[in-house]
Amino acid sequence: MIIDGHTHILPSNFSLEQKKLGKDSTFEELFTNSKSKTITGQKLIQSMDNNNIRKSIILGYGWNNIEVAKISNNYNLNQYKLFPNKLIPFCSINPHWGNKAIKELERCLRKGARGIGELHPTNQFLNLNDKKVLDPMMKLACSEKIPITIHGSEPVGHKYPGKGESGPKKLFNFIEMYPDNIIILAHWGGGLLFYELMKEVKKVSENVYYDTATTSFLYDSKIFKIACELVGSKKIIFGTDYPLLTAKRILNEMKELNQEDIKNITYKNIKSIFNINYENE
Numbered sequence: 001m002i003i004d005g006h007t008h009i010l011p012s013n014f015s016l017e018q019k020k021l022g023k024d025s026t027f028e029e030l031f032t033n034s035k036s037k038t039i040t041g042q043k044l045i046q047s048m049d050n051n052n053i054r055k056s057i058i059l060g061y062g063w064n065n066i067e068v069a070k071i072s073n074n075y076n077l078n079q080y081k082l083f084p085n086k087l088i089p090f091c092s093i094n095p096h097w098g099n100k101a102i103k104e105l106e107r108c109l110r111k112g113a114r115g116i117g118e119l120h121p122t123n124q125f126l127n128l129n130d131k132k133v134l135d136p137m138m139k140l141a142c143s144e145k146i147p148i149t150i151h152g153s154e155p156v157g158h159k160y161p162g163k164g165e166s167g168p169k170k171l172f173n174f175i176e177m178y179p180d181n182i183i184i185l186a187h188w189g190g191g192l193l194f195y196e197l198m199k200e201v202k203k204v205s206e207n208v209y210y211d212t213a214t215t216s217f218l219y220d221s222k223i224f225k226i227a228c229e230l231v232g233s234k235k236i237i238f239g240t241d242y243p244l245l246t247a248k249r250i251l252n253e254m255k256e257l258n259q260e261d262i263k264n265i266t267y268k269n270i271k272s273i274f275n276i277n278y279e280n281e
């Protein structure tokens with residue numbers, strides 16, 4: 001079984017819709033001046049079927065315009081209704097919206113959302129030290145036991161659209177403030193996992209997972225072996241960032257791992273986060 005922990009879908013008319021609503025700066029950065037493409041839920045399901053992927057987490061982006069976020073959240077929730085056994089919907093909010101953010105999160109949870117994300121601190125102007133702004137979202141996520149997927153990026157290396165500046169230092173401050181929350185750091189947490197060799201980092205990251213989204217664009221494939229040794233395969237979640245990267249490419253880079261590690265990474269860890277127990281699911 002394979003579960004993809006990091007995919008993005010959007011409705012086909014999304015570009016037009018977000019323009020009507022006054023535009024969203026995140027969408028503009030990611031899709032207007034770059035070759036990045038968006039895909040619909042239907043396309044994702046096709047690709048999952050072709051690649052033997054049983055389930056996918058469908059994420060939003062780090063939206064800034066709440067009306068734009070609602071279109072994206074509703075789309076994820078509607079696609080989940082169409083493919084309830086195949087999709088695990090997350091919703092995206094910006095904690096700066098205050099009460100409105102919490103209301104939107106509660107609305108999405110009522111309709112079946114299972115997590116928050118992908119948050120993008122740089123694009124959303126979020127200071128990961130700002131307890132006052134973050135607390136309401138983090139407390140609700142903690143009481144509902146839902147994970148938060150947050151974008152991470154390397155403090156060195158090449159630039160790419162949406163890279164941002166959420167490096168290991170900022171992400172460490174964040175996980176230190178919220179040790180009881182389940183936090184999935186996307187893109188290997190911008191390299192935070194390497195600092196798990198430090199005792200104090202390891203100590204606060206008990207509920208932290210690292211996802212493998214876009215690995216092939218960022219690291220040598222040796223990272224899989226090294227990461228398993230550093231943090232253990234129970235803390236790594238297979239994710240592609242599809243449509244940016246295909247499952248085939250990342251799975252191919254993982255093939256030297258032992259079977260137990262591959263199983264943990266490709267489905268067991270997500271199954272345990274969401275209590276997916278039944279074998280045929």
Ligand SMILES: [Zn+2]
Nearest residue numbers: 118151152186
């Ligand atoms: Zn990301």
